[in-house]
Amino acid sequence: MDKVTKLNVNGSIHSIDADESASLLSVLREQLDVTGTKYGCGEGECGACTVLVDGNWRRSCITHVGTVAQKKITTIEGLATGDRLHPLQQAFLDEGAMQCAYCTSGMIMTGVALLAQKPDPSAGEIAEFMEGNVCRCGTHPRIVNAIRRAAHAMKGAGKESRS
Amino acid sequence: MKDLETLATQLEPERYELSAGPAYRFQVDRRDFFKFLGAGIVVSCVLKDVGAGQESGGGRRGGEALPKDIGSWLHIGEDGVVTVYTGKVEMGQNIRTSLTQAVAEELSVAPEKIRMVMGDTKLTPFDRGTFGSLTTPVMNLQLRRVASAARDVLVGVAAAQWNVDRKGLVAAEGKVTDVAGKRSVEYAALAKGQLLTATLPAEDPLIPASQWKVAGQSMPKVDGRDFVTGKHRYPSDQKVPDMLHGKILRPAAFGATLASVDTSRAEQMPGVTVVRDGNFVGVAAPTAETAGRAVAAIKAEWKSDPQPSSKELFDVLKKTSSEGADPTGDAGRVTTGTVDEAMAAAEHRLQQTYTVSYIAHTPLEPRAALAQWEGDNVTVWTGTQRPFGVRAELAEAFHIPEDHVRVLMPDTGSGYGGKHTGETAIEAARLARAAKRPVRVVWTREEEFTWAYFRPAGVMDLSAGARKDGTITAWEHHNYNSGAAGIKTYYEIANQRIQFHPSRSPLRQGSYRALAATANHFARESFMDELAHGLKMDPLEFRLKNMKNDRLRAVFETGAKKFGWGGAKAAGHGFGMGGGYEKLGYIATFAEVAVNAKSGEVKVVRVVTAFDCGAIVNPDNLRNQIEGSNIMGLGGALFEAIEFENGRILNGRMSEYRVPRFSDVPVLETVLVDRKDMPSVGAGECPMVGLAPAIANAVFDATGVRLRGLPLVPNGVKSS
Numbered sequence: 012m013d014k015v016t017k018l019n020v021n022g023s024i025h026s027i028d029a030d031e032s033a034s035l036l037s038v039l040r041e042q043l044d045v046t047g048t049k050y051g052c053g054e055g056e057c058g059a060c061t062v063l064v065d066g067n068w069r070r071s072c073i074t075h076v077g078t079v080a081q082k083k084i085t086t087i088e089g090l091a092t093g094d095r096l097h098p099l100q101q102a103f104l105d106e107g108a109m110q111c112a113y114c115t116s117g118m119i120m121t122g123v124a125l126l127a128q129k130p131d132p133s134a135g136e137i138a139e140f141m142e143g144n145v146c147r148c149g150t151h152p153r154i155v156n157a158i159r160r161a162a163h164a165m166k167g168a169g170k171e172s173r174s
Numbered sequence: 175m176k177d178l179e180t181l182a183t184q185l186e187p188e189r190y191e192l193s194a195g196p197a198y199r200f201q202v203d204r205r206d207f208f209k210f211l212g213a214g215i216v217v218s219c220v221l222k223d224v225g226a227g228q229e230s231g232g233g234r235r236g237g238e239a240l241p242k243d244i245g246s247w248l249h250i251g252e253d254g255v256v257t258v259y260t261g262k263v264e265m266g267q268n269i270r271t272s273l274t275q276a277v278a279e280e281l282s283v284a285p286e287k288i289r290m291v292m293g294d295t296k297l298t299p300f301d302r303g304t305f306g307s308l309t310t311p312v313m314n315l316q317l318r319r320v321a322s323a324a325r326d327v328l329v330g331v332a333a334a335q336w337n338v339d340r341k342g343l344v345a346a347e348g349k350v351t352d353v354a355g356k357r358s359v360e361y362a363a364l365a366k367g368q369l370l371t372a373t374l375p376a377e378d379p380l381i382p383a384s385q386w387k388v389a390g391q392s393m394p395k396v397d398g399r400d401f402v403t404g405k406h407r408y409p410s411d412q413k414v415p416d417m418l419h420g421k422i423l424r425p426a427a428f429g430a431t432l433a434s435v436d437t438s439r440a441e442q443m444p445g446v447t448v449v450r451d452g453n454f455v456g457v458a459a460p461t462a463e464t465a466g467r468a469v470a471a472i473k474a475e476w477k478s479d480p481q482p483s484s485k486e487l488f489d490v491l492k493k494t495s496s497e498g499a500d501p502t503g504d505a506g507r508v509t510t511g512t513v514d515e516a517m518a519a520a521e522h523r524l525q526q527t528y529t530v531s532y533i534a535h536t537p538l539e540p541r542a543a544l545a546q547w548e549g550d551n552v553t554v555w556t557g558t559q560r561p562f563g564v565r566a567e568l569a570e571a572f573h574i575p576e577d578h579v580r581v582l583m584p585d586t587g588s589g590y591g592g593k594h595t596g597e598t599a600i601e602a603a604r605l606a607r608a609a610k611r612p613v614r615v616v617w618t619r620e621e622e623f624t625w626a627y628f629r630p631a632g633v634m635d636l637s638a639g640a641r642k643d644g645t646i647t648a649w650e651h652h653n654y655n656s657g658a659a660g661i662k663t664y665y666e667i668a669n670q671r672i673q674f675h676p677s678r679s680p681l682r683q684g685s686y687r688a689l690a691a692t693a694n695h696f697a698r699e700s701f702m703d704e705l706a707h708g709l710k711m712d713p714l715e716f717r718l719k720n721m722k723n724d725r726l727r728a729v730f731e732t733g734a735k736k737f738g739w740g741g742a743k744a745a746g747h748g749f750g751m752g753g754g755y756e757k758l759g760y761i762a763t764f765a766e767v768a769v770n771a772k773s774g775e776v777k778v779v780r781v782v783t784a785f786d787c788g789a790i791v792n793p794d795n796l797r798n799q800i801e802g803s804n805i806m807g808l809g810g811a812l813f814e815a816i817e818f819e820n821g822r823i824l825n826g827r828m829s830e831y832r833v834p835r836f837s838d839v840p841v842l843e844t845v846l847v848d849r850k851d852m853p854s855v856g857a858g859e860c861p862m863v864g865l866a867p868a869i870a871n872a873v874f875d876a877t878g879v880r881l882r883g884l885p886l887v888p889n890g891v892k893s894s
Contacts, residue, residue, distance in 0.1 A: 046411035113538040
């Protein structure tokens with residue numbers, strides 16, 4: 012079996028030593044100690060392990076690391092710019108969109124992917140896109156509000172930067 | 175506040191919450207604090223009532239001596255940082271925040287100056303566990319008292335330094351001010367160079383809720399930024415140098431014993447340690463992947479007895495129920511008046527049976543523990559609602575004194591009553607002892623679904639007699655297996671016979687958010703709806719006719735108004751209500767459902783919740799808890815059920831066990847009844863109990879079909 016020895020995570024190339032069939036989640040958590048990405052179910056059914064691969068959401072627990080060896084992986088740790096949170100991270104704080112927050116990183120990563128595709132999603136579109144992400148504490152309405160809040164913030168920021 | 179203490183004794187821990195362990199008296203020398211915290215002021219409170227309040231019921235169980243001396247303490251450092259120690263733990267209820275608010279209020283210090291040390295058995299006072307909605311009525315009050323006492327100490331120190339009468343001094347906003355002398359000093363400066371410990375009686379007065387400035391306000395999660403950036407380390411993220419990964423060989427069925435085992439292939443794998451100790455077989459390996467391969471390489475044969483399946487569950491629970499006294503102390507037994515005579519004389523009679531299935535907590539973070547030995551001392555980081563209980567379990571398992579065990583609880587990925595036990599901690603510690611290296615065990619989702627414990631299933635038999643005018647005259651409520659919580663009726667009925675009957679549960683069962691109150695409220699509030707329809711009365715009117723308590727009436731009336739009870743509804747839609755009194759809170763829940771006539775699919779479109787939990791500590795977090803209770807409650811109400819057969823779980827995966835998702839979530843409207851004149855009580859459980867009956871009653875309203883089992887509609891509703 013081929014080995015994967017390098018992985019581009021959050022803008023840096025990291026040395027790893029993994030079989031290409033190892034899950035991306037296990038490599039991130041165990042080899043790189045990047046633990047913001049969570050294990051929830053191991054079968055891509057809960058979304059806790061969601062990361063971005065070249066900007067698209069991906070369930071890292073069912074992603075073989077060999078399939079993403081040449082790609083750019085972004086985890087929750089790579090979302091903020093220095094001390095400045097991504098608008099969606101900020102929106103989760105502003106909406107109080109968490110309780111235990113174990114689902115939060117997966118929710119935010121999936122939400123970021125949604126906003127990249129659809130900058131101003133309706134509540135219904137958000138619910139549909141987020142259906143694969145489980146929150147057991149029941150903060151769903153707040154998560155929907157946070158994504159809408161971030162959408163508005165990003166729209167405002169976009170206008171500012173254009174002007 | 176005396177009222178609250180009386181009330182708190184009513185918070186009878188359910189039998190499942192009291193896994194017996196020796197009571198423990200805190201023994202760490204308080205002066206130890208100065209060694210690692212530096213100089214400052216330590217204030218602790220002697221709480222004569224802590225035993226009664228915090229461990230209500232426990233003291234009457236076998237006469238355990240309960241720690242009555244120290245309730246909690248805090249340290250004020252030379253930098254002005256206030257470190258508060260509590261045995262309670264954070265798992266999403268946001269008590270790290272609400273308790274911070276309580277201390278900030280009474281000590282009059284900015285919340286940013288406060289650090290909470292929670293659930294560390296070495297550092298925090300004994301606490302039986304974080305369950306039963308006890309944090310707000312009990313710990314919040316304790317911390318307010320200790321903070322209030324600390325403020326007194328600071329005033330005393332300032333008075334001594336200035337050599338003035340303390341009566342002229344005011345402590346506020348992080349400093350003590352001499353109003354007449356026009357001078358002030360920061361708390362930090364007062365703590366400078368001090369090695370002062372003060373132990374004070376916990377005395378009122380406390381600041382009344384009507385004058386709260388920090389408490390009573392919405393405040394975001396104090397460490398929210400750590401969660402949105404992925405920085406927070408949950409129990410399953412804990413790591414120490416040289417750590418190995420553990421994996422346990424699971425039996426083929428519940429109660430199975432090992433007939434034969436061959437571990438030779440696993441033992442040959444490099445770096446793998448195999449442990450066989452009775453029925454315990456596990457491995458420790460350098461990576462989780464290797465541990466998984468090693469366990470897979472073990473050949474084992476298991477022997478087990480035939481066991482019941484979920485298809486025959488309710489018969490089994492009835493057949494195996496004990497007829498004798500409830501061994502838990504008859505917490506759920508009421509006998510008043512002459513039920514049989516009143517029933518015989520009633521103008522209207524009804525008898526019905528309701529059921530609830532086993533459900534799984536499914537905390538998104540499964541059980542996890544990291545264990546590290548030093549000699550015969552072990553430190554374990556684990557996700558548990560009972561760090562001190564897990565300490566006792568570890569001490570017992572390894573035959574070591576409890577002071578050789580330290581359990582720490584990093585804020586965990588939820589619990590819902592499902593993380594009371596220490597099995598993962600024991601597994602990790604057993605492997606770590608054999609491997610002579612630290613070992614972390616993180617359960618898979620399948621393990622969590624199978625080897626944790628379930629919310630008890632149950633059968634409820636209810637019967638009642640009423641006069642034609644709607645006055646209930648006789649009431650019987652029997653609960654088989656699911657539990658006694660919430661079994662007592664809050665309707666005014668002269669003749670009652672209420673009893674909980676324990677059964678032999680086919681599955682391992684335990685605590686679950688709101689305990690059996692969900693089952694008992696479902697049965698009672700559905701039954702009330704059936705009675706109302708039988709008497710041709712409006713369900714709200716019928717309830718109010720039989721209800722005296724003003725606070726309960728208020729939530730029903732307020733909720734009904736907000737919901738538009740009695741108003742028009744769309745075709746295929748139905749309205750229903752349910753509510754009650756639980757964990758010292760008052761709840762009324764109104765649901766609107768839409769039933770698809772063709773498919774039978776039931777969609778809950780709107781839920782209005784009116785809730786009174788006394789003086790509100792943090793309104794936004796309270797709303798969050800109420801919304802969460804409703805959304806989590808949707809699962810158990812509509813579709814969650816564990817299926818099992820012959821000692822095996824049949825749907826123990828996330829893909830096979832349906833939990834609520836975004837598309838299931840209705841419009842949620844919450845009415846908070848803020849009673850500033852009443853003690854603050856918990857809100858994590860009570861708001862859940864009205865939902866299932868409200869939905870069941872709404873389905874009846876929409877279709878005429880009466881559903882008497884939870885989950886109500888795993889496959890939709892078949893209209894007759």
